[in-house]
Amino acid sequence: xxxxxxxxxxxxxxxxxxxxxxxxxxxxxxxxxxxxxxxxxxxxxxxxxxxxxxxxxxxxxxxxxxxxxxxxxxxxxxxxxxxxxxxxxxxxxxxxxxxxxxxxxxxxxxxxxxxxxxxxxxxxxxxxxxxxxxxxxxxxxxxxxxxxxxxxxxxxxxxxxxxxxxxxxxxxxxxxxxxxx
Numbered sequence: 001x002x003x004x005x006x007x008x009x010x011x012x013x014x015x016x017x018x019x020x021x022x023x024x025x026x027x028x029x030x031x032x033x034x035x036x037x038x039x040x041x042x043x044x045x046x047x048x049x050x051x052x053x054x055x056x057x058x059x060x061x062x063x064x065x066x067x068x069x070x071x072x073x074x075x076x077x078x079x080x081x082x083x084x085x086x087x088x089x090x091x092x093x094x095x096x097x098x099x100x101x102x103x104x105x106x107x108x109x110x111x112x113x114x115x116x117x118x119x120x121x122x123x124x125x126x127x128x129x130x131x132x133x134x135x136x137x138x139x140x141x142x143x144x145x146x147x148x149x150x151x152x153x154x155x156x157x158x159x160x161x162x163x164x165x166x167x168x169x170x171x172x173x174x175x176x177x178x179x180x181x
Contacts, residue, residue, distance in 0.1 A: 054092035068146035079166035
């Protein structure tokens with residue numbers, strides 16, 4: 001009888017436990033809960049920027065990802081020249097917050113990524129924020145040639161991740177993490 005009770009409790013635990021929530025594209029506007037339309041390529045989304053990570057923003061209710069670059073993950077580590085390790089992704093997020101957090105930005109939509117985020121070129125005060133990220137070594141040029149020359153400049157100057165003793169390509173880091181499958 002005790003065995004059956006344990007089985008029932010185990011089954012109840014498995015059924016009722018809190019499962020990790022799978023990320024779903026945010027398509028509801030913050031005010032009113034109305035559903036946001038999927039923006040078309042070439043359209044512009046404008047509004048206040050809320051930084052989510054090193055290569056992502058929230059603008060006017062849309063989750064936005066910078067096109068043409070990849071930034072370190074929030075839990076990604078790097079090693080300074082003095083031998084100390086630090087959370088590289090958090091440093092990049094803080095730099096992006098200082099640059100555009102709470103400021104008016106414009107996103108020229110290029111498409112929608114596989115996670116339902118708007119993919120586009122972000123500008124603030126008529127300056128390309130993605131180029132700024134790559135130029136300062138906060139991100140790598142990825143998924144195209146848009147920022148390749150800017151990245152070469154950052155490498156030559158040893159800026160950001162190019163000046164650390166150990167820094168990882170974010171794509172490599174994600175592949176090496178067991179929970180990112």
